[in-house]
Amino acid sequence: DAGVIQSPRHEVTEMGQEVTLRCKPISGHDYLFWYRQTMMRGLELLIYFNNNVPIDDSGMPEDRFSAKMPNASFSTLKIQPSEPRDSAVYFCASSLGKAIAGNQPQHFGDGTRLSIL
Amino acid sequence: TQLLEQSPQFLSIQEGENLTVYCNSSSVFSSLQWYRQEPGEGPVLLVTVVTGGEVKKLKRLTFQFGDARKDSSLHITAAQTGDTGLYLCAGGDYGQNFVFGPGTRLSVLP
Numbered sequence: 001d002a003g004v005i006q007s008p009r010h011e012v013t014e015m016g017q018e019v020t021l022r023c024k025p026i027s028g029h030d031y032l033f034w035y036r037q038t039m040m041r042g043l044e045l046l047i048y049f050n051n052n053v054p055i056d057d058s059g060m061p062e063d064r065f066s067a068k069m070p071n072a073s074f075s076t077l078k079i080q081p082s083e084p085r086d087s088a089v090y091f092c093a094s095s096l097g098k099a100i101a102g103n104q105p106q107h108f109g110d111g112t113r114l115s116i117l
Numbered sequence: 118t119q120l121l122e123q124s125p126q127f128l129s130i131q132e133g134e135n136l137t138v139y140c141n142s143s144s145v146f147s148s149l150q151w152y153r154q155e156p157g158e159g160p161v162l163l164v165t166v167v168t169g170g171e172v173k174k175l176k177r178l179t180f181q182f183g184d185a186r187k188d189s190s191l192h193i194t195a196a197q198t199g200d201t202g203l204y205l206c207a208g209g210d211y212g213q214n215f216v217f218g219p220g221t222r223l224s225v226l227p
Binding site for chain 2: 004042043045091093105106107108109110111
């Protein structure tokens with residue numbers, strides 16, 4: 001079975017540019033999560049969706065960040081304009097059922113390594 | 118806000134040694150999960166514990182959930198180089214919140 005697929009794997013761009021990260025969750029999963037990972041802050045939950053509806057976006061750092069899930073098989077995380085401090089590895093994860101309560105595993109993609117110069 | 122602390126932050130040992138890493142919180146969790154993350158990849162679930170005092174074994178790995186459901190430990194027997202990675206604990210509460218700890222970075226040297 002295909003796992004969570006993220007693209008691109010690496011992105012290097014100059015500050016001020018728009019960045020779009022993409023995620024295809026595992027088919028049939030009803031929860032989708034976006035995380036950011038840095039050495040300083042660890043793995044931070046940015047936003048999660050249930051059945052394509054955003055449930056909690058309290059982890060989104062600023063209005064420069066936005067996420068959408070137009071259908072069950074696709075989600076995007078957009079940063080506009082990007083800044084050097086946004087450099088991190090961004091992960092998408094999906095799960096079946098109430099993973100947010102820890103009872104179901106979250107399946108992670110391999111991440112997008114983002115570098116803003 | 119729930120917080121999970123993990124210790125040690127870094128651990129470097131020789132192949133064949135035993136080790137224990139810890140995950141602690143002042144909050145009670147309904148369940149707790151352990152993940153391992155290898156370089157260039159996302160975290161992969163190792164185990165979920167849901168009952169206070171529960172012990173689960175996965176080959177050379179032994180996981181324990183504290184009686185009060187506030188802490189957990191992971192013990193590795195006879196570590197191998199393939200055990201190298203970042204070990205993350207993650208806890209879920211009854212109120213739909215879910216949080217990851219900062220992780221323990223384990224390096225097993227040949």
